[in-house]
Amino acid sequence: MLDAILSGLRLVATLDLRLWEIVGLSLAVSLSAVALATLVGLPLGAAIAVGRFPGRQAVIVVLNALMGLPPVVVGLFIYLLLSRAGPLGELGLLFTPQAMVIAQTVLVLPIIAALARQSVEDAWREYEEQLRSLGVEGVRGALTVLWDIRFSLLTAVLAGLGRASAEVGAVMIVGGNIDGVTRVMTTTIALETSKGDLPLALGLGMVLIAIVLALNAAAHLVKDAAQRRYG
Amino acid sequence: MGLAAAALAGFITVASTTSTEQSGLFKHLLPLFERNTGIQVRVVALGTGQALDMGKRGDADVVFVHAKALEEKFVTEGYGVRRFEVMYNDFVLVGPKSDPAKVGGGKDIVAALQKIKAAQAPFASRGDKSGTHFAELQLWTMAGIDIAKDKGPWYRDTGSGMGPTLNTASGMNAYALTDRGTWLSFKNRGELVIAVERDQRLFNQYGVILVNPAKHPHVKKAMGQAFVDWIVSPEGQAAIAGYKIGGEQLFFPNAKR
């Protein structure tokens, strides 16, 4: 086992442009998906947290449950949508990085929205009276709280990023794992594993983990600095 | 043809099988085609059934698989324009060095399968309705065995692709039927070696079909046809023959003139 890990690292260290293309694509797809999901998910979560409407409890339960959407099911669903035989076939998006971004956004959106909803709801308890006293209502209140707790929302965003970088089911189905076009780290690892090239798969796996670790560390430093500055 | 094709730059989507992809053939072949025509080929590698399904949905421009009966049905049902034979490769039976069923070195696959069943030696099957899987089922039938009824715990249906099935076989020291291409590039052999090969019945024919633009108008007809034309042309056929792993040729071109 140790052997495999070491030869994996060696392989990766000597690997060429192709590897960095794959890493680049993985980051581009996952970061784009997380960015989109954040743009939609944070306000959505805040709105549910602050709003009062019939069926609110049911919406919260469903949103939380959607965090557990199996990636391969999402992939299948998006595939059927984007396939030429499907409703959005005209767009010709199947087997492109764009399709992968769409699938991952769908996967990650509930995670960010549900976690944001919880954070905003907790914070709202602290802010509500004062904000209402100042005459702040509804949408403005939700956005004010959202912005105020922005650094603790980083955790929700990181959870989404973790999910996106780790999944293989969705991007495999909608991307097709096409060499040079839609091949990302996770699908490459899957491919190399099934070819029996375990050292390479392990090496790539470690690169993937290292990147995600680095992103998390950076976010942690940002949070820490903000905490000290803003209190 | 070179000049006319060069005017068509862009890409086509080819649906093929995982075993073909994993053999490394495309990495060798496609750059040659692209240099020749300027057309980029994007291969989506799935099981044979899925690849043909992709063709039926219009998500591919060309299908390139190895299941003759299914391919002919694909054309007669109107999903494909015409089937051209391209090349063949062969299957081999691999098994543990310890060879519990005593089939090693044989040239008769049917006899080997009978011995394996008699010895109840572990056997890993793809079980995924792929071309390889169908070939395996046919061989059991030829051996007079109704494998669906007569299988026991020694027969493992992995429901997965060639690579994962070999991984399982390697891990379990089981016999398995695999295409030579996947075997030659498979790096996790453990104690597996080739047990039986070169039986005529182990040969595996490939066909290439342009997806029918009448059914799917968006299909890239000209570029797809250029691919079909090239792969059966003398240059394409020579390129196929030129692909070797460890000095061994994997695919044998046999397009009809």
Add this chain to the structure above:
Amino acid sequence: MSAILPLRLEDVSYEAGGRAIIERVSLALEAGPSTIILGANGAGKSVLMRLMHGLLAPTSGRVAWSGEGARRRQAMVFQRPVMLRRSALANVTYALDVAGVVGAERERLARDALAEVGLGRLAQRPARVLSGGEQQRLALARAWALHPEVLFLDEPTANLDPGATREIETIIKAFDAAGTKIVMSTHSLGQARRLGDEVIFLHQGRVAERAPIDKFFPLPASPEAAAFVKGELPWA
């Protein structure tokens, strides 16, 4: 623009969790005198303040202001100040922005308000790193900038040390001098005497007594209030 006072509570009750917290309170708050709401812990002071300010809706009865736009012409300071994660100045400009003040005017009013409470130097400091007393002063600055006609204060110095308490009381007196009606709850008798013109004594959700400050102290008329003043009822 007509005055929003007097504020009338007509037979107001408030129930929560099956319990009556405020029971059939009727009173009118007039412009002018600083009103102290006094009572033991659990008497219902906080709830009464919130009913008056509109943060809670009565279970029955009516809370009626006299003029239009009362919502915008009152402010409240809470026991624990709630600040946004921004600078002290930005917290005040936020409130002004919500109130519809635009442009340079916003910053000018905000700085004036900070100067009024002695926080001028700390304008750029992040609000949440200020001390408890400073944050409470900031809350008052935020209210000051809005020039409210009524200022509600719910036990504003309960968490502060004597020094900070004195600073807060000075600012409250400044509000009063500028014409803002003060309505403040407290359970400190000394504070009531220092700041109040009249006392409303709450006992178990009802108004047990209402009197001008010099009639209430040194000894109130009602037995409940008398017991409280004599220190026998720290908890209701």
